Amino acid sequence: MKITPVLMSGGAGTRLWPLSRQARPKQFHPLGGERTLIQDTALRVTGDLFGPPIVVANAAHESLVRGQLAAIGLTPRAILLEPAGRNTGPAAAAVAAFVAREDPEALLLLLHADNRVRDVAEFRRAVAAGIPAAAAGALVVFGIHPTGPETGYGYIRAAAGDGAARQVDAFVEKPDLASAQAYVADPAYSWNAGVFLFSAGLFLAEVRSLVPAIAEAAEAAVEAAQGSGDAVILGDAFLAAPSEAIDTAIFEKTNRAVVVDADIGWSDVGTWQALWSDAPQDAAGNVGATVTAGATGCLVISDGTPVVLAGVADLAVIVENGVVLVARRDDPEAMRAAVAALRASGREDLL
Structure with missing residues (x-):
């Protein structure tokens, strides 16, 4: 069987x-x-x-x-x-x-x-x-x-x-x-x-x-x-x-x-924190940034736009299909709130 x-x-x-x-x-x-x-x-x-x-x-x-x-x-x-x-x-x-x-x-x-x-x-x-x-x-x-x-x-x-x-x-x-x-x-x-x-x-x-x-x-x-x-x-x-x-x-x-x-x-690969943890990081703990200056522990995912990080820490910066998200890397509740705010504002076209 x-x-x-x-x-x-x-x-x-x-x-x-x-x-x-x-x-x-x-x-x-x-x-x-x-x-x-x-x-x-x-x-x-x-x-x-x-x-x-x-x-x-x-x-x-x-x-x-x-x-x-x-x-x-x-x-x-x-x-x-x-x-x-x-x-x-x-x-x-x-x-x-x-x-x-x-x-x-x-x-x-x-x-x-x-x-x-x-x-x-x-x-x-x-x-x-x-x-x-x-x-x-x-x-x-x-x-x-x-x-x-x-x-x-x-x-x-x-x-x-x-x-x-x-x-x-x-x-x-x-x-x-x-x-x-x-x-x-x-x-x-x-x-x-x-x-x-x-x-x-x-x-x-x-x-x-x-x-x-x-x-x-x-x-x-x-x-x-x-x-x-x-x-x-x-x-x-x-x-x-x-x-x-x-x-x-x-x-x-x-x-x-x-x-x-x-x-x-x-x-479950369900959060930016999980993606950051699984990815190879540079000496300052960053993933995916084009250039960094004094940035630590950040995750960048971009569909082509260069992303430069300066003096920031523990952020997720996501550029995808005309939308930019900047959020704390380790705060999934903030992501739920962001999606809820988009729905409340009538921006279903972005979801």
Whole structure:
């Protein structure tokens, strides 16, 4: 039995605006690598363990998905196109309903298309370690070994026990710094990277039981789906699904959740701080500037305009398609506020 990878590509990556925009979110950018994030994600789930991937994407991104996968020689099993984003809970339910029509015992591996993994071999080993539990009826979540007290990530607390898969004791959302520091020191805790493994039919049954409104909308959307070839346009019933993440909608409520450790060098590549940390820096800690004079710890990403930094520190300076952003490198909340301010001012054309 081969696992069907499911690449969740519906996110907008607003913390990386203006590089990541509605027309071309962050998964379609290389962000310091040779390939784009969705390309790296798709290649990560090739080999003996995996069948062709299913991609869940916004309908406006079909050509981007198809073109970027074709560029690395991959043909998806299907591209499920959402009429509008409803978060990962409804998206996962729709994929499960789509696959379960043919094979309810098929194993699905859900993963975000816009994350980075440094140790691909260890990632595949972790997935293989989760197969017995998923085949036996568990909903598997992969727990990432924490490398620091991150307050922007969710955490998983595992119950005591031996074996590759341990029962999930609790999910903890974005803790304060003191709690995060305690979690890093406690081997029971791991980061929740949003990578899940389960059988299609069992997951769908769990969604029906725990959040019937999501199940009803997702199944109706699959039933009314249209398209040709590998493109599947979900029906408008999908819009009736409550917008909720798979974590809170299902995994925090089910008693079937188990966690498998995955020390894979994971990053969500979701902030300027993360991009700066991953990139080669000059002696003053700067990345990407054309010329610097007394500047330290800054990140510059430009689509061609030269950027000179003088006497500043810890900034992100982004020049993209006619827009310039200057922000603190380490303040993702300021980015959310900037995007909210653009919406409030009616500048949707810039998003």
